[in-house]
Amino acid sequence: MKLTPPTIKDIADRANVSISTVSRALNNKSVVRQDTRTAVLEAAKLLGYEVNVFARGLAGGQSMTIGVVSREIGCTLYDTVMQGVIRGFAGTGYSPIFIEGQSGEDFGGEMIQKLISRRVDGIMTLGGDDTFPENLLNHLPEELPAIVIGKSVKGWEKRCVVTDNFGASYQATQLLIENGHRDIAIIRGDMHIQDAISRYDGYCKALEDANLKVLPDLIQNGDFLAHSGLMGIHALLARGKPFTAVVCGNDQMAIGAKLALQRRGIRVPEDVSLIGFDDEPLSAYVSPPLTTLRQSGVEMGRIAAKGLIDLISAGSCELPLLACELVERESVAKLRST
Amino acid sequence: MKLTPPTIKDIADRANVSISTVSRALNNKSVVRQDTRTAVLEAAKLLGYEVNVFARGLAGGQSMTIGVVSREIGCTLYDTVMQGVIRGFAGTGYSPIFIEGQSGEDFGGEMIQKLISRRVDGIMTLGGDDTFPENLLNHLPEELPAIVIGKSVKGWEKRCVVTDNFGASYQATQLLIENGHRDIAIIRGDMHIQDAISRYDGYCKALEDANLKVLPDLIQNGDFLAHSGLMGIHALLARGKPFTAVVCGNDQMAIGAKLALQRRGIRVPEDVSLIGFDDEPLSAYVSPPLTTLRQSGVEMGRIAAKGLIDLISAGSCELPLLACELVERESVAKLRST
DNA sequence: GCAGAAAATGAAAACGCTTGCATCATTTTG
DNA sequence: CAAAATGATGCAAGCGTTTTCATTTTCTGC
Numbered sequence A, B: 001m002k003l004t005p006p007t008i009k010d011i012a013d014r015a016n017v018s019i020s021t022v023s024r025a026l027n028n029k030s031v032v033r034q035d036t037r038t039a040v041l042e043a044a045k046l047l048g049y050e051v052n053v054f055a056r057g058l059a060g061g062q063s064m065t066i067g068v069v070s071r072e073i074g075c076t077l078y079d080t081v082m083q084g085v086i087r088g089f090a091g092t093g094y095s096p097i098f099i100e101g102q103s104g105e106d107f108g109g110e111m112i113q114k115l116i117s118r119r120v121d122g123i124m125t126l127g128g129d130d131t132f133p134e135n136l137l138n139h140l141p142e143e144l145p146a147i148v149i150g151k152s153v154k155g156w157e158k159r160c161v162v163t164d165n166f167g168a169s170y171q172a173t174q175l176l177i178e179n180g181h182r183d184i185a186i187i188r189g190d191m192h193i194q195d196a197i198s199r200y201d202g203y204c205k206a207l208e209d210a211n212l213k214v215l216p217d218l219i220q221n222g223d224f225l226a227h228s229g230l231m232g233i234h235a236l237l238a239r240g241k242p243f244t245a246v247v248c249g250n251d252q253m254a255i256g257a258k259l260a261l262q263r264r265g266i267r268v269p270e271d272v273s274l275i276g277f278d279d280e281p282l283s284a285y286v287s288p289p290l291t292t293l294r295q296s297g298v299e300m301g302r303i304a305a306k307g308l309i310d311l312i313s314a315g316s317c318e319l320p321l322l323a324c325e326l327v328e329r330e331s332v333a334k335l336r337s338t
Numbered sequence C: 001g002c003a004g005a006a007a008a009t010g011a012a013a014a015c016g017c018t019t020g021c022a023t024c025a026t027t028t029t030g
Numbered sequence D: 001c002a003a004a005a006t007g008a009t010g011c012a013a014g015c016g017t018t019t020t021c022a023t024t025t026t027c028t029g030c
Helices: A008-015 A019-026 A034-047 A053-058 A076-089 A107-117 A134-138 A165-178 A194-209 A226-238 A251-263 A297-314 B008-015 B019-026 B034-047 B053-058 B076-089 B107-117 B165-178 B194-209 B226-238 B251-263 B297-314
Strands: A065-070 A095-100 A122-126 A146-149 A184-188 A219-221 A245-248 A273-278 A291-294 A325-327 B065-070 B095-100 B122-126 B146-149 B184-188 B219-221 B245-248 B273-278 B291-294 B325-327
Touching: A008 A019, A008 A034, A019 A034, A053 B053, A065 A076, A065 A107, A076 A095, A076 A122, A076 A297, A076 B076, A076 B095, A095 A107, A095 B076, A095 B095, A122 A297, A146 A297, A165 A184, A165 A194, A165 A245, A165 A273, A165 A291, A165 A325, A184 A194, A184 A226, A184 A251, A219 A226, A226 A245, A226 A251, A245 A251, A251 A273, B008 B019, B008 B034, B019 B034, B065 B076, B065 B107, B076 B095, B076 B122, B076 B297, B095 B107, B122 B297, B146 B297, B165 B184, B165 B194, B165 B245, B165 B273, B165 B291, B165 B325, B184 B194, B184 B226, B184 B251, B219 B226, B226 B245, B226 B251, B245 B251, B251 B273
Parallel strands: A065 A095, A065 A122, A122 A146, A184 A219, A184 A245, A245 A273, A273 A291, B065 B095, B065 B122, B122 B146, B184 B219, B184 B245, B245 B273, B273 B291
Antiparallel strands: A291 A325, B291 B325
């Protein structure tokens, strides 16, 4: 590797133009004549020129850096979203940097400072709870392009990449209802998290639309981890209120629930149907294979990245509402007539 | 947010010193008098100063950026390693940027250029296959600090963060042997990947040390995905050579294998014992719960981050060989005397 | 109390790029 | 055909740091 990479000065010499022209040609400003531009571009290519991000950033140009800020990660979905983000930015010149806020962190403070310090060209937020990402967004300079992933934030609807959790959950619950189930329990995810809330709402709506009651005895809280699914079943059972199906906040909890049921001698799906969310890699390989609603984290990340780039360059972006795909496997069965 | 963040000039004015002194004080150079330093630091704090990474980078200082380059990710373990890396750098001032090389990418070219362009202070590589990360490392400037995660690279032993896959696999196989098993099959991971190779080697060594033969008929290739575990069992069974235990390259394949076995009416662990790797979140919640060797990706990432920082600041680092922890659950049983 | 050494500080030159303004070349217009 | 408008290019001033070198201050030993 060359110790001192070529600079625009080198290009300028080689192409017999001034460095300003080189800069303009490289940045696709319109004021360069076509043949000069190609000459410059050729010289640049020949020299293996790569812009010095720092110099550009300093000079007031773009930093080509995107700040991706999230609350504590640890949820499988957002891991894959990160992947999608990385891929989405690959080859675009932008580099995402990830900032993970510890819970309870002062988002207005340190985090913003870090973003400023790096002069990010845009930011993305990952995930949502009661206060995040609103607390961050509120402190952001108006003109900084931002995309929100995983929560539909008031006033930012056009800039949110979300899966239709409500609709998906509605669909899941409806599937259960169509199969004859009446006593449908739910093990919710962490209700501080937006996804959990939307899914719960979808469950309620589906029930109501079918003239079924939402019974507190059939509602159990979890935290998206398998263990809470398992404990959830025990809690549900302990209440004595019978149920024949359970909507689970995600696959992990569904699998925990499944285990708890099976250990108690309750068969899935013969006695109790189960449905999850996310379609994790393993969900197809448990017994019975889990019926679930698939959403692609990678896709979310990709879309968000593309959206943010559009936002930066064009000032606007088009973001589709991502639908979940129902993956019917074997954990849901028709209610046996008793 | 202030539109123009404070600069060292502002601090200098406020503390009645020159900007050079401010710079020195901020960077902990020894040549500043103690009281001047505190004065500067106070002023900086008061103004909410945050260094402009670009200016620093340009001026030849540090970029405070770490390049994390990997082959295609998609393996759950490396997702969590990424998390560990992010956390490991949190609060240190360094920001990792992730670069994912598509397979077949010319590592000597574009990728290096990007790293240079960003003037990274150090790099980390994630994962390993036949040629990666050697192909990258060879093109690196000598003086660039680098840490390798997931492969023990020749000549870089001191800079590799690896789990003892060989030892872990040896231990796994040994556990099976201790339980009386003689006919032990293996479903290997993708043999282009270092982890798969080491695990296979450990399996062979354990067998040999117990005077058992490594039989080609009991060796099956997989790709770390559950489906390949499932197919692996079918292939193994089709060969007709009986076996009573299977070492699987990771938990996903183990769970795929388990399903295949159960579907064929072969009981786990009564008829065939199964052992996996990685201890994925769900591994404890399948039936029977999977015996496995746990390794912590987050821990790997953390350690690597710390190591790299040491390397950058002190010129050397201490990296422990990470041991896997045997998690005994219920997928391994004593061989029934026939 | 002073010479000289050591320590602390300041002035100014990079670092590589963008960009406003001035300049020069090329068209267009009257 | 001259004058004005337009288009393309060059010049030079930053951007906020670090760092070298020179200068000033403080300390040491006599």
